[in-house]
Amino acid sequence: METMKALVYERPGACSIRELPMPVCGEDEVIIKVMAASICKGADRRHHTTGHKLGRYPITTGHEFAGYIYKIGGAVKGWNIGDRVTADNAVPCGKCYFCKREMYTHCVDFQSVGHSIPGGFAQYVKVKDNSLFKIPDTIPFNEACMTEPVACCIHAMDRLDVKFGEDVLVFGAGPNGMILAQLLKHSNANQVVCLAPTQSKLDVLNGYGVDTILMDRKDPEIHKKAVFERFPYGVDAIVDATGSASVLPDCFQLLKKQGRLLQFSSTKDDENITINPAYFYRNELQYYTSYCQVHEFGRAVDAIASGKVRLDKLVTRLYTLEQFPQAIEDVLDHSVLKLVIRPNGMED
Structure with missing residues (x-):
């Protein structure tokens, strides 16, 4: 046998x-x-x-x-x-x-x-x-x-549906954050920036032509200030690729009015956050998610083969x-x- x-x-x-x-x-x-x-x-x-x-x-x-x-x-x-x-x-x-x-x-x-x-x-x-x-x-x-994680990121791109000229921020520079940032770089977006705490990972993205901001874990006000210096009114869309619920409140604060937050990475079942519905109401914010992919492998292979995703x-x-x-x-x-x-x- x-x-x-x-x-x-x-x-x-x-x-x-x-x-x-x-x-x-x-x-x-x-x-x-x-x-x-x-x-x-x-x-x-x-x-x-x-x-x-x-x-x-x-x-x-x-x-x-x-x-x-x-x-x-x-x-x-x-x-x-x-x-x-x-x-x-x-x-x-x-x-x-x-x-x-x-x-x-x-x-x-x-x-x-x-x-x-x-x-x-x-x-x-x-x-x-x-x-x-x-x-x-x-x-x-x-x-x-x-190819599979690229396919999952393409599903997220479909969910995010970036309009021409929008500014987009990616939270997290793990593999999925890097793939998402590259896909966004080749989308309708005006500016794409990745925010993450590890400089060596941001250096990889810089080499791929993606702008970055170093996250300060100890004092979030530092990187929040850096974001608003670049985008005075906030960004149109944020993709959370960290897998940590703790970053979500910061994400909401960085959104432009009528902005939207797409949670890509799964958080732990026992992680919870507090959302102020009045803040969401006044700013007309949207919060939604992107789960796994189905039937996106063809586009994923094309994205890799074309060099749009390295x-x-x-x-x-x-x-x-x-x-x-x-x-x-x-x-x-x-x-x-x-x-x-x-x-x-x-x-x-």
Whole structure:
């Protein structure tokens, strides 16, 4: 029997590298030889701690991956063994109330490769052929595996709907903040500025042509003053990519009248903030959110291939599959951006 190595979470927080049977390829499926799979600080850390709400344990995690087609099902057309691909991890049912209204992220039976379906922290992963997207030769696998977070950011762009000439502020310079800032730079926006507390990360964005302001954790009035010096009336829109509810009150204060705040990153379930409805009322503010993506992979691949989203500086470290336990701990290091697992070795 042919086997492979894979990461398995028996339950939240309990993982090991195991030898598993190779996936069996169905008629409308392909098996991908995984060359790179990146760690999602939010979702993958949840599997490693309290558990993910989509998790069906035991499970092989990893929803951000790319590689070569290794096997093809009998009914699959238009794909060849050896093609460089990534795959949309989202699997909505297509039949429920929300799916029939094309609100796929709210599918009542939503499943996801890497959460409820075996994912990419393995040498091989099985996916449906209709989830495949070709990766141009110009995109290294270490970057191609980040198509999923780019797709999530594109969904956020759709939600934000930037009007021509608007000024936009991004809170946070983690991987998602950097991707969002680059997408906004190529949008209808007039000025795009990223605000974050780590200068080394802001330096990366400066290299990508995005303006930045250093956040002062100890005295928020310092960076708030810097924002108002540049935008005397505030900004039209803010995207919060920090994942910390504590920054939201500051965000509201930096909005222009009739401004809007899009919360991109998920906060902890036990985090709460106080909102003054009278302040919202007087200034006609809007607060809304952007959850996960569905069906945005094509545009994400195009954004990467065109150079509008650059990911080369986001890859902080590479790990073998056996080094995953160390990698999932290293993700807590504030200096890192994306950590990438190489299940089949470091060479493409």
